[in-house]
Amino acid sequence: MSTHRRTVRASADRVWAVLSDGWLYPLFVVGASRMRDVDAGWPAAGSRLHHSVGVWPALIDDTTSVVACDPPTVLRLRARAWPTGEADVTFRLEPRGEDTEVVIEEDAAVGLARMIPKPVRDPLLTWRNSETLRRLALLAERRAAPL
Template structure:
């Protein structure tokens, strides 16, 4: 499992507002390039986002599904980008006096990525997820100003 953390200068409500707006997914998730459809129940358990990854003309269309949701506290997702693979992503929010800490953990669950040694996975996933949290913070902090 690869875990990254970020202190965000916005309250958990502001971060959750970004996470719970499925249309914003490509704005903060590195690699997601367009939103094709947002399930009206997002981020309820079982709801999905239909998105694309990559750059035209090499786009992969797939989904992210909510596995667990505790509003303003935790969101667990199954991300797919077949034939590249499948991951489980856990985002947790911990309220602080001056904002909140966001923790993003990702575990490869299927596909060719499972063949990579853990250190190689960390070398790829860690920097990508650090940038993902930077973008999430930017959006949440902008909303809270």
């Protein structure tokens, strides 16, 4: 499991507002290119995001499902990107005064990506998730800024 942390200069509720708006995922999740649909119950357990991954014209349509949801602190996902496979992803929000420490944990669950040795896989996930958390922070901090 690859784990990465970032302090976000926004409340857990502000960060959760970004996570719970499925239409925003391509803005912060590295690799997500576009949203095709978001289930009405998102982010309730069992609901799905219908997204595309990759770069046009080589886009792959797939889904991400909610495994567990405990607002505003935990969101566990199963992200699909076949043919590479599926990943288990967990976002944890830990309030720190007016700020929030966001922890993302990710690892390949099934498929070709699972065959990549962990010492090779982890640095790639660390880079990807570092950028994902940077983008998430920018969105949440902007939402927290006065108009």
